[in-house]
Amino acid sequence: MTKYDHKAIEKKWQDKWEKDEVYKASDTSKKDKKYVLIEFPYPSGEGLHMGHLRPYTAGDVYSRFYRMQEHEVLYPIGWDAFGLPAENFALKKGVHPKISTVKNIENAKKQLQSWGMSFDWSREINTTDPEYYKWTQWIFLQFFKAGLAYEATGLINWCPKDKTGLANEEVIDGCCERCGTKVEKKEMRQWYLKITAYAEKLLAGLKDLTEWPEAVKLQQENWIGRSEGAEIEFPIANPRVKRYVILHGRASKPKDNSYPWLKKELEDRGFEVEIPEMPNPGEPNDLEQTDFVEKNCKLDESTVVVSHSFGGIVALRLLERGHKVHGVVLVSTPTTGKFLDKKARPTVSEAVRRGFDYKKIRQNSDYFKILVDSSDTVVPMEDGKVLGKNLDSYPQTVQALKPHFQGKEEPAILETLLPYMKIFTTRPDTIFGATYMVIAPEHPLVQSRMSISENFSDIAKYLEEVKKKDEITRTAVNREKTGVELKGVKAINPATKEEIPVWVADYALMGYGTGAIMAVPAHDERDFEFAKKYNLPIREVVKGGELPFVGNGKLVDSGEYNGMTSEEAIPKMAKEFGVPKVQYKLRDWVFSRQRYWGEPIPIIHCENCGVVAVPEKDLPVTLPEVERYEPTGTGESPLAAIKEWVNVKCPECEGPAKRETNTMPQWAGSSWYWLRYTDPQNGKELASKKLLKRWTPVDVYFGGMEHTTLHLLYSRFWNLFLYDQKVVTAQEPYMKRVPHGIVLAADGEKMSKSRGNVVNPDEIVEKFGADVLRMYEMFLGPHADTVSWNDKGIMGVKRFLDKTWNLGQVLVEHQVEESSQEVLQVLNKTIKKVTSDIENYRFNTAISALMILLNAFERQKTNISKLSWEDFLKLLAPLAPHITEELWHGLGHEGSIHKEAWPKYDEKFAQDTKVIFVVQISGRVRATLEMDAGSSQEDVKQKALADENVKKYLTDKEIIKEIFVQDKLINFVVK
């Protein structure tokens, strides 16, 4: 008997399969399609490991099974090859990432083939191929055009080791997801993808994904973090202000623009309002108008002067002349005499030319507020900056409803005049219990209110302290809360009309909601803790339990709402005091990286035109060759150093411009790759509609839990967007998600080089062969469970395949025409079980069923027909493709076993003819009976009562009840 030579046989068939293109997916066949996907690997220098093998084998078994079930199966593979390791390797060894990537891919491909994976290699893709990332960039441009890719400066997560910014999703426990380094906060200009615009769709889509595991859906749901509540404005009181004087601009009158609206809003709140009608508005003279205001208006320390455009010059002149006021609000004030519309306004320019005595002006008002419109068409933003510098104030940039603040209503102005804190709460029913306010240290209001608070230095000190803390210590749960009161600043509770104190405390987070909260210490644990520490009033407004009671109950001390339940009151009070609002925890996706080895972001910055998209015809923007890959660490990508690449002509005005030098994150290429597999060579579109329709959505996606709120969320986002853009045909990308457990080392620890417990799959293949490795990997435990590798355990599978081989040698020669009844019965049951097990990803039990079948075969060696043996080989083929192919050919077949039809079972044999009956007496097993299947209750009862042991237990007892389960059991309940 020949021994099974796994090395020679496995190699032989791998070569043959490749040559014959056995696993190529046809775009045109009439069979039902099945798109099976695995997460394509990153080709690292270390090669592929056990973590890859598990899902890939599962996908492979599943694919092979469906090919035999008459499906056209697409099981593709590619390389997610951008990313830091290749770049870090380049840094260390000086090898260009392109070169090391090619080498690593070659090696990984060899590994995959040695594992007998049935991928369709003709569709192999590589995210670093310009023909591929051309489309990654193209998709980015679609986001940009839709306003969903934007640039902003903000505090982002920064990994000091990888020297790059990170997305929220890439920060695990305050550490970098890649390297584990503590993440810092850094203020940077970054590209963002507006994933928050899709929060609702991402959430709603989950409901349709009925074949996704609940755990995966829940995790995404929690990550998106939807909560319903209300946004409520708390006015900030300033008792020193009694009156407003509004100075209109050039070519304007008190009834123009938003003045009437403003006047009414202010008067409604009990303020005195004056809007003098200025002389000669068409050709305004600042000195003449200043004289006019001096004569006609009352200006004192309870007055706030509000000015629009030219009126600002008049306002400044008034202070220059020594008028003391409480505050000055300057809206779109011209200070340079230059205008965006290039029109000449000689009287304005002349007024500006006279200059201002800013020192004097500064002394005559407690504060200056400078409002700048980002969409202004007249006064350049530059003018606001000049003003800010001279008045020691930060210009506040907002977008006016109509350019140059010319709308009939301009809420931004009102907001400046009547500062208020906007808060978000899920419990508007507790508003009567809001006894103080908390704002985050980064809140803009802190900056603007600090100057008028009485304890400026305390606050400044606190802000310094907060700045020093890193994110982890700041958000640690059990940390004692700290804060400082903004003394002299009071908010007004819109429900009770009481003035309540305002605190700056870092338990309010700028990143969520509005960065400010109403604190209800009686009904919020955090507020309770804070109130206790700082002796703030605690007022119970919902009855229900011990304070802080946070649940639902009956309202008390809440005016007309007394007696209502929280549930009833929440929607009503949300509407009365604010507006209902939905909040998400999801943040926009920080999409730029300050590294070399990634897709260049296809954007050009022009001095005149601003941010301009690279025209689609110029794609791809290829990565240039560089000498040095070092990240600069300053927040600039290494690309910035390549002048010839960076400096370009603006595609719009042809003026001098610069390329965006940040690259895309690792997740970009994988956010759409499954689409490309359907049409990998297409040069005109990312994939044709026809082929997308043929193959997508993916039917089954095998992958890890660790990608749930990363790749899986990102790629759903991209797909939903591309669906809205009518680029793809399926709304959701993956119909079914099958997660797998981690493979731990024998010691129950994670496999790692430093622990020295790594099991290298290639060594196992060398020693036992791919079939043994694949089967053992599947046999370790349920596919979704974490399992531990066991060196000894693998021998069980090896013995099974050895026995299969040996029996195969015997069965080539002596066979019977018809298998015995026992063989047929076990075989048919096994077909049934293996079929449903593979359909349901229960590979471990499928294997044990095959073991049982083989054991039966060994007992019945001489009673096995050729057909029965062939059925066994077919059942085993998806799991052990090589040995079964060899045995199949040994039986004289020409074609591949993997193209054979899956065995069908005969229900007649799959069912037992004899069944074992359990005889219970009051629920305890007292005997077992062998009966014909389908025996009647009466027959079973007769036989049971005849049993000696049963008789023994029935003596002196009365049967009061009889329970009969067909083919299973009979139970006598006795007294």
Next chain:
RNA sequence: GCCGCGGUGGCGGAACUGGCAUACGCGCAUGGCUUAGGACCAUGUUCCGAAAGGAUUGAGAGUUCGAAUCUCUCCCGCGGCACCA
């Protein structure tokens, strides 16, 4: 703290909608074959007990003729989120 998943022999794990708990495999034991073997074959292997018999699915209660499976309370382990208002 919140959310989710799980706890079955010495070990990995079976048990479909409540119906013989411990399939299959590892390990172990005994015997055989063998110069030898992480080889092969046979038998046994949840625990207590010589046996009859009894106990047993993290602990405790409940529903039921009958519970690993359903309900409640608690304990332990794993994963996710984490001052999210």
